[in-house]
Amino acid sequence: MYYGYYPPYWQSRHQALVPSPPARMLTVKGNGRVPVQPDxxxxxxxxxxxxxxxxxxxxxxxxxxxxxxxxxxxxxxxxxxxxxxxxxxxxxxxxxxxxxxxxxxxxxxxxxxxxxxxxxxxxxxxxxxxxxxxxxxxxxxxVEDGKVHYQEALSLALSNAIGKAEAIANAMQLDLDRIPVSIIEKEQPQPIRTFSVAAEGLSTPIEPGEMIVSAEVMVKFQY
CATH class of the missing domain: 3.30.70.2970 (Protein of unknown function (DUF541), domain 2)
Incomplete structure (x- = not known):
């Protein structure tokens, strides 16, 4: 037969009602940029x-x-x-x-x-x-397959956010949980170039140059 200690009912009930300290959050923004050649x-x-x-x-x-x-x-x-x-x-x-x-x-x-x-x-x-x-x-x-490049930029943005959070945590000696609580993706507009044609019979050179596919995320961590 076990004769262990059992706390009184009122004590166990009181302990159950003690609120836990609120979680502290750290929110950082991450950016990713991938240069691509438009097609x-x-x-x-x-x-x-x-x-x-x-x-x-x-x-x-x-x-x-x-x-x-x-x-x-x-x-x-x-x-x-x-x-x-x-x-x-x-x-x-x-x-x-x-x-x-x-x-x-x-x-x-x-x-x-x-x-x-x-x-x-x-x-x-x-x-x-x-x-x-x-x-x-x-x-x-x-680009024809723009999703691939955007996903690459999105991955870089998340890595950028994690790196920022770790740097802040190390500087302030925080016990950071490196698993994000939430990740919010922000839509990025594509670059647009506009001009008007005023004369005919002229050669129109089109130089697309290099296009940057970018992504941005807001990431929240708990510590």
């Missing part, structure tokens, strides 16, 4: 027409845009890589002696074109302008 260009091509009536402006716009798309197809741009992204019809007004005067309508039709390889971008832009495009904008460079 895709995505551009926006716009046709703007004006006319005294909607029918005239829209008809002229449709004729020019059809011509532009056919020219791109002739350059072996797949039709699936050409997408209409904006179409708008708006009235035009001038102010004469402080009075608003109706001048007709303007029609904007915008397509987005995916170009691969990038070496074809200059030729495609020149051809589009020669066939009636009067604005080229939002040139964005990307």
């Amino acid at each position: 895709i260009a995505i551009i926006q091509l716009e046709v703007l027409t004006e006319g005294e009536s909607v029918t005239v402006a829209q008809g002229e716009n449709a004729r020019i845009m059809d011509q532009v798309i056919q020219a791109l197809i002739n350059l072996e741009v797949p039709r699936d890589d050409i997408q209409t992204t904006n179409f708008a019809i708006n009235p035009r007004y001038d102010f004469v002696d402080g009075v608003q005067v109706f001048r007709g309508y303007e029609v904007r039709n915008e397509i987005t074109v995916k170009i691969s390889p990038i070496a074809q971008a200059g030729r495609i832009i020149d051809t589009a302008v020669q066939n009636g495009v009067n604005r080229v904008s939002n040139i964005r460079f990307s």
Whole structure:
């Protein structure tokens, strides 16, 4: 028979109600950057027409845009890589002696074109302008398999955060739990380069250079 010590009921109950000290948290930000060579260009091509009536402006716009798309197809741009992204019809007004005067309508039709390889971008832009495009904008460079590079940057960001937390803990002599309590990923925008075309018949060099794929995380540790 065991005759061990059993604490009184009131004592065990009192000990159970004693709150444990709150956990202390350390939050750090980690960044990761991976340089890559882009292999895709995505551009926006716009046709703007004006006319005294909607029918005239829209008809002229449709004729020019059809011509532009056919020219791109002739350059072996797949039709699936050409997408209409904006179409708008708006009235035009001038102010004469402080009075608003109706001048007709303007029609904007915008397509987005995916170009691969990038070496074809200059030729495609020149051809589009020669066939009636009067604005080229939002040139964005990307890579075909961007997820792989982003995951690499994400891994570097997490390692960066862990390194920061360990450095802080060592400097302040903290007993750091190196297993994160939480990891929050922050979305990073892709770089965008924008310009307009003002003249036709000019060679348009496109130099994507080096693109940086970046990732950022907020990591919380307990100590």
